Amino acid sequence: MLTLREKRIRLVAYYFVLPAFAFFLLLNAYPLITVVWDSFQFKNMLNATQTGFAHLANYREVLSNEYFLTALRNTIIWTLLSVTGEYILGLSSAIALNQPIRGRTLFRGIIIIPWVVPIVIAGMTWTWMLAPDYGVINYWLIQLGVIDQPYYWLGEMNTALFTIVFVNIWRSFPFFTISLLAGLQTVSKEVMEAAAIDGAGIRVRFFYIVLPQLKTISLTLIFVHLIWTAINFDFIWIMTQGGPLYSSETLPIQIYRYAMEDYNFGNASALSSMMLGVMMTAFIMYYVVNSRKSKN
Numbered sequence: 001m002l003t004l005r006e007k008r009i010r011l012v013a014y015y016f017v018l019p020a021f022a023f024f025l026l027l028n029a030y031p032l033i034t035v036v037w038d039s040f041q042f043k044n045m046l047n048a049t050q051t052g053f054a055h056l057a058n059y060r061e062v063l064s065n066e067y068f069l070t071a072l073r074n075t076i077i078w079t080l081l082s083v084t085g086e087y088i089l090g091l092s093s094a095i096a097l098n099q100p101i102r103g104r105t106l107f108r109g110i111i112i113i114p115w116v117v118p119i120v121i122a123g124m125t126w127t128w129m130l131a132p133d134y135g136v137i138n139y140w141l142i143q144l145g146v147i148d149q150p151y152y153w154l155g156e157m158n159t160a161l162f163t164i165v166f167v168n169i170w171r172s173f174p175f176f177t178i179s180l181l182a183g184l185q186t187v188s189k190e191v192m193e194a195a196a197i198d199g200a201g202i203r204v205r206f207f208y209i210v211l212p213q214l215k216t217i218s219l220t221l222i223f224v225h226l227i228w229t230a231i232n233f234d235f236i237w238i239m240t241q242g243g244p245l246y247s248s249e250t251l252p253i254q255i256y257r258y259a260m261e262d263y264n265f266g267n268a269s270a271l272s273s274m275m276l277g278v279m280m281t282a283f284i285m286y287y288v289v290n291s292r293k294s295k296n
Contacts, residue, residue, distance in 0.1 A: 001104045032276065038269035045263035058270035067246050067254065068151055074161055075250040081162070083222055085169035090176020090221075091214075097177065098184045108181070123238030126167045130154055148160040159248035160240050164248060168235050176221055183217040223286050233292070251275055 039058055042050045062068060097108050108194070109254045129137050132150040153163040187210055195205050211218075233252040236242060242249030242257075251271060258268035 033274070035269045036273050038265055039273040041266055041269075043265040043269070045265070054266060058266040059274070062258075062267050062271045062274070065254075067249065070246055071249050071251050071254045074248060075230060075252075078161060078165060078168075078232075078236075078248075078250055079226055081165045082168045082172070083225045085165070086173045086176050086225060087168060087218070087222060089173040091180050094180035094184055095172065095178045097181055104180070108178075111177055112174045114171045117171065119171070119234040120238060122167070122171050123235050124130045127154065127239050130163065140294065154240050155244055157244055160244060161248040164236055165238050167239070168229070168232075171235075172225070172229075176225075179213060179217060179221055183214045187213045223282075230279075 023179050040056075041052055042051060042054045043053055093111060097104060097111065101107075112202050115271070129135050130153045132138055132152040132155070135150070138147070138150040139152070142150070151159075191209060192205060195209055200208070231252055232250075233256065236248055236250055236253055237256070240248045240251040252275075255268050255271050255275075258271065
């Protein structure tokens with residue numbers, strides 16, 4: 001049984017939590033519920049005569065769109081390649097910056113620059129640099145003998161998406177770097193030295209001592225960035241707007257087209273709800289697996 005004092009303390013705690021809870025309901029829960037509700041309604045600003053409950057019509061229309069599978073495939077490619085590249089480059093740079101080299105503090109400060117550059121500025125700058133007429137990237141590649149003539153990296157169907165992936169990796173890997181660097185600094189130097197004395201080589205120490213120590217932070221980083229990258233809209237829209245010929249269009253770009261170009265908010269809400277369902281399922285699975293591991 002709780003004492004009177006404990007009940008008062010708990011009541012005061014509820015009062016402190018109440019503003020944050022109300023803020024969450026107003027700015028997060030209510031819009032999400034509204035999107036899910038609208039996904040079952042006819043809401044087309046260009047056809048105001050069609051209103052009411054749509055059942056699953058919006059979902060069927062979204063799934064039957066000729067570019068849905070293309071956008072889904074591009075989203076998967078964009079997400080997996082981006083996060084994989086960010087992790088590999090982030091881990092490599094974190095290991096390098098964890099070494100006792102001269103100027104290490106300066107390098108640690110410089111490497112964070114891509115992450116703090118606003119997405120709009122980074123996207124526009126890279127678009128200019130990749131331009132076939134005046135872009136410095138094509139000039140450098142020609143001078144190095146890699147290509148014979150300027151290439152339109154963002155204007156060709158077979159390179160547009162991969163080029164944006166490269167730019168996204170360049171901007172996002174510093175976040176992995178600083179996070180993994182913090183994890184590397186918690187690895188016991190005594191254990192590493194003992195393993196080296198016992199004859200363990202660099203590869204053995206990395207895979208059997210360092211990586212296991214980074215498991216938790218690595219899984220968290222990867223999971224969070226999978227979600228962040230999958231729903232990313234800015235970079236692709238700034239650099240290609242999903243072109244050419246939908247070759248770099250992802251699901252968030254398709255949601256934008258439904259809502260802001262076709263004014264079909266029912267379809268936009270349906271596709272948004274589908275993505276929300278996938279994200280929530282992934283989060284629940286991640287939470288359940290982590291809970292079971294922590295209990296074991």
